[in-house]
Amino acid sequence: MSDIDTETSFAADKAAGNLTPIPLFELVTGGWAAKTLAAAIELDLFGVMERSGGLTREQVAGELGIQERPADLLLAACASLGLLDKRGQLYMNSPLSNSFLVEGRPYYFGGFIRYADRRGYPGWHNLPTALRTNRPTTWNPDDQESVFDRDDQLVVSMFWEAMHSMSSFTGRVLTQAVPSLSERKALLDLGGGSGALAIEACKAFPTLLAAVFELPFVCEIAARKVIEAGLGDRISTEPGDFIKDDDLPSGYDTITLSAVLHDWDEETGRMILEKCARALPSGGMIIILEDVLNEEHTGPARAALVGMNMLVETVGGKNYSAGEYIGWLTDSGFGDIRTIPCQSVTTNRIILAFKP
Structure with a gap:
């Protein structure tokens, strides 16, 4: 049977109401795609492509120090995933890879990919244990209070770089979705990590x-x-712990x-939002950026x-619906609550609320 005949047969089966295991196979191969991407990052495939402007299969093998068979397989897989384009015998970065997978670019995403591959995925291998015990599998709660409270070199070298790449893009989305930030005087990014969101906000609003x-x-x-962003005169840091500290900076x-x-x-x-409410002046605005569930908790x-990842990574974390966050905000004394759909990494909704 030809490929066209096969596709037609699958379509006919679906139209006739016949189920196939194909969706299940695609779920499994999603993990293969992620590992292919991580391996390409580890080998610096996209950096090599950017520096050369395009390479043949034989040249890629030489540049990466691998044999032609694995080079052929890697190139085919990356091209099929939209990570590479091919013109004649030359492979080159796709626009997606050029923007986000070349180290040194403003929104380089390789930090998150490395972190997920080296620290996140091993924890996911023990997902049944996490489900049975309701405990994270990437760190031991008996040894530290949270995943964030230790100056661990793995976390420092990969986690915060991973968060920076994601938060940079989310910060850009925020400035486009909430132009009224231009009317604000001073922003406190609570749990702001490496400062990516604050940097994007200050770049957008002088x-x-x-x-x-x-x-x-x-x-x-x-x-x-x-300092690297040239914003040392406009962005400061406030050391503290928003869980342990009684009050946030005013x-x-x-x-x-x-x-x-x-x-x-x-x-x-809820405790965090109550502290925010106490710290803000009348008319103060709070902005929540999250990947929210629908109200039925059936998607997206x-x-x-991401909620499942919280099981692997945290003691009590999970994803919530917009309605749940709105309820917390209301109970904390906020009003004039608005929601803005958006699309960023780990963010599909921006929720604004104001202190009366």
């Missing part, structure tokens, strides 16, 4: 000042990133929480899978 509230050792990382008319609340259980999330798939 009169905005910002601060990154983070654990002390993370503030050191953020300070370096801020003097800010806006607080952002980007992919923060899903790291914690409901009780902790990415948000649901």
Whole structure:
């Protein structure tokens, strides 16, 4: 049977209501695609392609120090995934790879890919254990209070770079979706990691000042990133712990929480919002950026899978619906709540609320 006949047969089966295991096979091969991407990053395939402008299969084998058979398989797989284009005998980066997979580019995504491959996926291998015990599998809660509280070199070298690449793009999406930030004076990015969101906000709005509230050792990382961005005169750091500290810094008319609340259980999330409400002045704005579930908790798939990752990575984290976040905000005293659909990494909804 030819490929066309096969596709026609599958379509006919579907139309006739006959189920096939093809969707299940595609779920399994999704893991293969992720590992292919991680291997290409590890071998610096996309950097090699960018520096050369395009290479043949034989040249790729030579540049990467691998044999022609694995080079052929890797190139075919990356091209099939939209990571490479091919013109004649030359392979070259696709626009997607050129934008996000070449190290040194502003929105380089390789940090997250490396982190997921080396630390995240091993934890996922023990997912049944996480489900049975309700405990993370990437770290031991008996040895530390949270995944964030240790100056671990693996975390420093990969996790915060991973978060920077994601938060940079989310910050750009935020500035496009909430232009009223231009009217704000001072923004506090709570749990702001390496400062990526604050950097993007200050780039977009020249009169905005910002601060990154983070654990002390993370503030050191953020300070370096801020200096590299040339924004040391407008972005500061506020060392602290928003879980342990009784109060948050005051003097800010806006607080952002980007992919923060899903790291914690409901009780902790509500506590964080109550602290935000106390810290903001009248008219102060809070901005929540999250991958939210629908109200039935049946999707979308990415948000649901990020929730599964919280089982692997955190003690009490999970993904919530927009309605749940709105309820927390209302109970914390916020009003005039608005939601804005968006598309970024780990963010499909921006929720704005104001302190009366």
